[in-house]
Amino acid sequence: MIDRELIKRALAEDLDGGQDITSVATVSGNERVVADFVSRSAGVIAGIDMARAVLEEVGLSEIAVLVADGAKVAKGTVLMSVRGDTRAILLAERTALNFLGHLGGIATLTRTWVETIAGTTCAIRDTRKTTPGMRVLEKYAVRMGGGTNHRMNLSAGALIKDNHIAAAGGVTAAFNRVREKNPTAEIEIEVDTLDQLAEVISLKPDCVLLDNMSPELCAKAVALVAGAFKLEASGGISLTNARAYAETGVDYLAIGALTHSAPVLDIGLDLRAE
Template sequence: MTDCLAPPAAEVVAANVAAALAEDLGTGDVTASLLPDSPDIAYLLCKEDAVICGRPWFDACHRALDPEVRIDWRIEEGERVAKGTVIATLAGRSRALVSAERASLNFLQTLSGTATVTAQYVDAVRGTDARILDTRKTIPGLRIAQKYAVRAGGGMNHRIALYDTVMLKENHIRAYGSLTGAVNASRAQHPSLPLIVEVETLEQLREALDAGCTRILIDDFDAETRRQAVRIAKSAPYDGRIPLEVSGGVDMTTLRAIAEDGVDCISIGALTKHVRAIDLSLKLGPPPG
């Protein structure tokens, strides 16, 4: 489990789960009503190598339908597990186990998918100083959950939303006539918020370094220009005080080279946008073996 993996707020999980169960159950699970409502057991099987994430949502789904359900996890949140691992066992009412199955697995599979791919990107830059960041390209309604999953995979969060960080781009700079003008306006109106500035040229990079900000985003620089940007930002008089972030054109084929150029952060929309759910299965009965 990563050191920065703080648990999500209970109200966030509760709201996500309430929406998911309302969507799935509607007026009631007509198929589960065919089952005898008797005590039963189940096990949760991971069918591929993965980083598991989403236990709070999984638990909340089942406890919403059966407050007395017992869930015994065999792994920690954020733990890497191998294909074929039984990661939890459950004991509760048979109808509730079946009715909560899909919603609970949807959360666990989706968030484990984000955590797993994040871990792959983190592994790919290991040994460099680059940190892997997410973006706001998230599934609507699941942003906090997906950003939590990024942390579970060893990544770090970019801004959560539009309210917690000022991020100046081309349109903002144009509106104020210069990058420095936009930075000054931002500092005047939002002095306590982090400030990220996106630059398109080395000239703008120098202007952003002189103006001062929390981080500079060099978006879609070619490799040579990116290396020049790193040299400028890390040499006197700037001495690496303002981190450089790369975004755009990042995938597994380009990631390592970008990290080795010396940038501080690499933000990747694919962590939360291109989600492939991890293959998990909840089966009634005792676990095998």
């Protein structure tokens, strides 16, 4: 997945209308080198196409991609190599690494969550808690880690939350207003209690978000719904208790941390003589 406009903005931000004064001073402009993108820690890779496109944007073309997105790699793995003008490689270095590290971090964290609940019927799902302008890429990285995506934007489906319910005057009123104006849209609605869930069942939503319920309450919710629609647990979920939630039978765990709190995957660039 490539966002070339984002790459152009990132490189322009780095130069800010000027030039790389360090490289211009230390590199004559005639040198050619080989540079390897190397994983400094184990993790799951995402953003390879973005990194390659950064290199292409500065005029480099001799690029060898050695690892595909979604691959789980060990520390010291060479992900990609590039041969060409030294100044161009140094100009692209930080922007390419920023994309690889950020997206790889999301993919790596997602894979950790996915492996934590492996063997259950539950899926790890992301949220809209993404970096402005990078949602498509970050949600792509979630998929590379084995997770699944919630709606991409506000028009892709309805999610009726507590503030919508309060504004509309109740769960049923909120649902009916959304359904009236959007007869074919998928509708998910948030509930805080089993009583609210019981009220929602007859409305036949596509999914219900169980907000800040314990695993015990989630298990009761699963029994109450009996497969009539999907259930998603959200709030208070950690890697420590994720399996307990997944084993209740809910369909999804909503994890905002996948995109808003993922540590960067440590990746470096090593130059070597051609």
